[in-house]
Amino acid sequence: MKEVRRFTQTRGPPGLAPSPTNQALKRSLASGINGGQHPNHTQRVKSTSYLPWVATIGLGGSIVWTMYPPQQGAKVVQERKTLVVLGTGWGSISFLSKLDKEQYEVIVVSPHNYFLFTPLLPSCTTGLISPRSLMEPVRSFLGQNPDAIKFYEAEAVKVDYNRRVVHIQYRSGAHCQEGQAEVPFDLLVMGVGADNATFNIPGVNEHACFLKSVSDAQTVQNHIIDCIEMTLVKEKSQEDLQRLSQIVIVGGGPTGVEVAAELQDFFHDDLKKQVPCMKNEFQITIVEALPNVLPMLSKPLSDYTEAKLKEQSIRVLTKTAVKRVNKDSVEVETINLDGQKELKIIPYGLLVWATGNKPREIVQGLAAQLPEQKDLRRGLVVNEYLAVKGSHNVWALGDCANSNLPPTAQVAAQQGAYLAMAFNSMAEAELGGTPDIQPFQYSHQGTLAYIGGELAVADLELLGNSIPTRGFFTYLFWKAAYLNMCLTGRSRVLVATDWTKATLFGRHLCRQ
């Protein structure tokens, strides 16, 4: 333990006198934070570019990067410390990609042996994109040295902070009994993501669909197909028919809006073609507690989004809070124009819940062991170096960290890249260099969302100013930017192929 403490204490305070090494380090860290060296590690878009061709150049560049990755440090720390990384989401994968893996005994633990490109998950709900196109085997990011890094396909269930041990549980696959094991660590990076926030509203967990994983997307797709097929199996009451064609989406953030947009596109473009006997019209309703959808965008863009959603016959209920979810209806309280509250009951065939995050159990468990983490609302509170406050050897990234930043892929990816640079710098310090680690600075690149009907909205950051754009060209840019954001050339080709397939043959309507 002593060694571990010594190691973590080498993190230098900000504002160290610059030496030549430090300046180089600074440059490297800064470029890491801005995603400059590796353009595909930022979630949203480049601040210096907002035209599709720039994204295309970026695409080419990152393919070259993928083919010829920069050489990593040749010198190796003598006594390598065990670095355990939990999770394979944006934060962890960004961290692992940039980490000098020769300097640590790295063990990655995750229930998924793949990285999932979450921004396009809404497109999987209609079969526009195959989930496989968004899944990249985790070993693509672990390097080719088979002994440098270990991956355990297992769920991390508990961190025992005092014993410096992670309890993992592997599944009972291949006729192995479900088993538990302990993974000791010297250093721990938490990138476990978050659970769905349900705000203790009764019935949500029992009846709603979520949208965080591949199986969630598959469940939503199957539910839609069920809604369609159930209206056609034998005669139904008018009430049942109406209910089955109601889709309620709770949460007017990017996920909620994009799911609504993708579903409406599907109903508009493909349903009648594929199921000519379908008489019912599907009605999508977005329920949002705040006064606007996409509240993170500037007001004109929010208003534009709401108007365009309504043009597509999507009902938008703002200032409306869900009170209870029943098996086939949702009870909401809406604030009328005259300021009066009104209770409404909306029947539904499918309910998608996309309202935000709450800390996972493992995060709650770790927080309970650290006195500084008593107020665990959004995640593990981290300092400006992403170290978990009150701990000496634990860092947190992405949705499981509370750094007063939005829980987006963009933030997680930048944090991962930053932390990798910090770890590389610490290893260099072990080898005799002087560490100079600046605090993490988030560089917001902008926000993009698809709003249906081949329209998108974007607030792009250019030289510190926010530039709102919208419409069809923003949609093309959205596509180019998302392609560019994919972490591998393989993913890019597969996503582009899926888009082409959908253009040629329509979306897929088979229940898996």
Add this chain to the structure above:
Amino acid sequence: MKEVRRFTQTRGPPGLAPSPTNQALKRSLASGINGGQHPNHTQRVKSTSYLPWVATIGLGGSIVWTMYPPQQGAKVVQERKTLVVLGTGWGSISFLSKLDKEQYEVIVVSPHNYFLFTPLLPSCTTGLISPRSLMEPVRSFLGQNPDAIKFYEAEAVKVDYNRRVVHIQYRSGAHCQEGQAEVPFDLLVMGVGADNATFNIPGVNEHACFLKSVSDAQTVQNHIIDCIEMTLVKEKSQEDLQRLSQIVIVGGGPTGVEVAAELQDFFHDDLKKQVPCMKNEFQITIVEALPNVLPMLSKPLSDYTEAKLKEQSIRVLTKTAVKRVNKDSVEVETINLDGQKELKIIPYGLLVWATGNKPREIVQGLAAQLPEQKDLRRGLVVNEYLAVKGSHNVWALGDCANSNLPPTAQVAAQQGAYLAMAFNSMAEAELGGTPDIQPFQYSHQGTLAYIGGELAVADLELLGNSIPTRGFFTYLFWKAAYLNMCLTGRSRVLVATDWTKATLFGRHLCRQ
């Protein structure tokens, strides 16, 4: 009921004096049986062709056919009878594609709202082909008239023959309670396929994986990934490691051999690349009770297959019967060279069971109501017109019918096409024509199987002679023939795209 009987009695005996109409009918029926008009309704290959370019021309032809389907009868029977079709496999879909749907009130019942291209299912176990590429929405085959035909996504659980009613059970999707309903019929076509034969061997249902459906293929894939990942999660005993890398495939028919071939290709081509730290070698064992694998092929081809499988390190145990399946081992009885029986225990990480068919429950239930169907070993015994013996208004197709033909897609597709022609002819008779329905004649086009390492074997039928071919060019032909066999242009493009993707990026190794 009287009307129904009258209707079914219009089926004329063979050898009716030929009128001009009858001659045309004969030609049309004959071409239907041989699959001549619609080249993609035969499972295996054209008897007059065994070169890839012929398949390519066929491919072009069938795309044209898909784009410009022949016009169907303009006259319509006044009082349309309710024709219920159970299943959406090869037999039913072939039947529905060729049926003049205007002449009947058609109701299709199946738990799957898609047709599955089963011959390529073994390729799904390694992620070489995405299941979605093999699934074609059932409505692609139902025509564009929304009122001509109904599809119910439901499981047909029982046929009440006396009441002329099918009991269906629809799933509890979209918050609908699981429900039962009755579907009355005048005419019934059974195309429900078959269950997996387990020969009452203890433990098979509990521990083995099968390969009949998309979810089966997904399960096999997940099990393989589990076997790989479990060997890497923490330290395992040598015994466990050895067991996890043993894959046992029971059944040396085309399915068993093709699964073995696909898995071995995956282990050989992709595993080491994707999981560099994988130290174990996977060992595949095929267990077959008969003296040869692929016993339907000529002896030299069987021997060639066995030799090539062994060259690829696949162990082939012929004359070996499974006695019991345990959770992690299978007990077999093998006949040694000296004729002595020997009991062996083979540990396994994954067990795939591909030994053949047994009748489904609904088939057993129907047979119990018909005195002529007491001996139900392989399926409903049908006469030469595919009518279920002892019934007056029920026909059976494909794997659920016992017509002394092998349970292949080729047979089912030809039966479906034949029966559609017969039904069209019956409808014409209702309109005043004279029906002339010849007995069903199966025209065997040959048998193809992929045996791994880019090699395939084929027994092709040419002018009544069987021509054995094998090797790399047969593999190319296998690919071209399978592409040609796909029922839609969409499927062809998707399968070809999947093959290209796998060539570019390797097979997919993410656990869904």
